[in-house]
Amino acid sequence: MYETVIGLEVHLHLKTKTKAFCGCSTEFGQEPNSQVCPVCLGFPGSLPVLNKVALDYAIKVALSLNCKVQEYTKFDRKNYFYPDLPKNYQISQYDLPISRNGFLNIDLDDKSKRIGITRVHLEEDAGKLIHQKESSLVDFNRAGIPLLEIVSEPDINSPQEAYEYLTILKSIIEYLDVSDCDMEKGSLRCDANISIRKKGAQELGVKTELKNMNSFKAVKEALSFEVERQTELLNKSKPIIQETRLWDAKELTTVSMRTKEEAQDYRYFPEPDLPPFIISKEKIEEIRKTIPELPKEKKQRFMQWVSASSANTLVSCKIDAELAERLLQSYSNKKLVADWLINVASSTANSLNCSIAQLGVKEEYYIEIFGYLDKELISNLTAKAVWDEVVKTKKSPSEIIKEKNLIQISDESSLEKNIEEVIEENPKSVEAFKSGKENAVMFLVGQVMKKTKGKANPKMVQEILKRRLTDA
Template sequence: MNYEAVIGLEIHAQLRTKTKIFCGCSTEFGSEPNSQTCPVCIGMPGVLPVLNRRVVEFAIKTGLAMNCRISPYSRFARKNYFYPDLPKGYQISQYELPICEQGHVDIVVDGVKRRVGITRIHMEEDAGKNIHERDCSLVDLNRTGVPLLEIVTEPDIRSPKEAATFMRKLRTILRYLEVCDGNMEQGSLRCDANVSVRPEGSTEFGTKTEIKNINSFRFVEKALEYEIKRQIKVLSEGGTVVQETRLWDSEKGVTFSMRSKEEAHDYRYFPEPDLVPLVVEKEWIDEIRKAMPELPDEKFKRYT
């Protein structure tokens, strides 16, 4: 039996703002650990977040470049979970009302044009960073509160090569817009991939696995190639693919299990009580659209 892959991507892009999303701390990379924090971004009692207008502008700009509908009304939500690098015990994100929805990006693979749907783009704050030593783990909170865009695709990708091509196209767009530097080695562009396989011709989705924090285009392709082969082997031998989160080991060239569906977080989203809903006026969207640079696809059409 022949199988085809079904792939969807979740990309986190750190925004090139000078200050964090809800406070005035610097976002500069590589500073002394815990030197760019304040009571707001480390979640001290009684503090209130203030939304950075430039983050909203960058989100709208990205949504327009990816042919999204810009929501005139969106809302922030609390994503609740415990981890040492999350001092508040929750992350401010967007859930049921994101700022951008229903877009698409066109890619060309082996001379064939493919359209990848964009489910949503939403704003959120980054978490801190754990630094693991031999006998202890240290926490650096400089990254806490750095603004992110999470870009979620439809499950329209059918091969590892298409996934890597989409990632390259996405980085090109973000760099053209000057909203993200796209440095995967520094973590400013990170990718999670959801992948399943199904018999060719089937319209039903198979059981998916999620591969977390892939940090290069080559690894996106390699991790997906391995995971697709692994799932096909399991099914061919009469087994069942388990829904789980997996990590990519670049040295061994394999994915390995991180946690099963039963161990997955229940984030218990609810509306962020310290931020009013975000209302975006059409005039501002039009103003941002007029100021946008010529994008790669438009430039290509003009010269060919």
């Protein structure tokens, strides 16, 4: 049996107003080459000056990932030729990164697992190539945007764990509000190193580096594909080649980009234009104070109200967690609040590709719906219909319920007629029930609900039906 070993390298655009080493704007989606200056274009004679906010953000992330912030740090040049890299070197960090030795806990089905963080360092992004038929164009707007590189230890043992790691990492970064974490816009990118080895083996297998995954789902798919590909090779006693492979999201396969022999020598050396610097303990403590409550702590607090797994789901998106918190605080039936957000509201949000908070439903409307449900004035089915209407029209639930006369019928005499009709119309189900098939009653309840257009109180209908059929 084999064991999978995965290490992830995440690149994050920091949400600073200006670039890492010059005053140009970092705004996304502007006219090509409209946000450039001699510094980020690497013009001769220009010099970089570190953006202090980018450094603060980097420290903030490092601390939140339990890393040790290095007191003495410096920048280095990573040398390679590519037309999107204006100086043909990238200002990055090599042997003295801003921080090292952190960790992140991921929640698996039954337990929590610690994934080590090797290092978090600051660097600059490159520009973007736009390929045309006979030529290529370069847009340098992105060149010089501060990038945070977060490297994990090879502690991840399955594609699912990788997915969980990314989800939690993203959630923390969002809580810190230092990056948009938008994979589509390229503000979060992820490369993966993956190898497999015999279970219990000490040495790592030959690894491949995976690139070009544009979503967390793609990361998971690409890793799963690699596990299979590498397992198959090992089973056939064929060698695994150390190489970089690209994920092809259309073909759902990875293809070789370059082998180790073609790997570059980056000739790192200390960036002479930026002297090494000290990050003082005071500075670190000052930044530590600005770190807000993170998902882990929020989850702990939510667990006073709801189950661990519900709490986990509720805290993953920051603004939704804040909404959940306000609702949990102001409504007594915590389970109802959690179930509603997790099952109903989130599926609506997913279908509209936004967060629950972005649906824009007023908190008082949630409370109204919860009230109707708790008092059994409407059925779950009705509640969902009302919710959809609220999202669509922004009208209050009570207005919708009134307009459409949706109050649940919980008065036995009003239901009697419908129940009698259903019994007469469905003799087979009645027989089935009488001969001992308890489940047949659910079909009959469904028929009553249909007749009352969902307004009947299903619990009550079931009770009456059972009583009627056993009595007779």
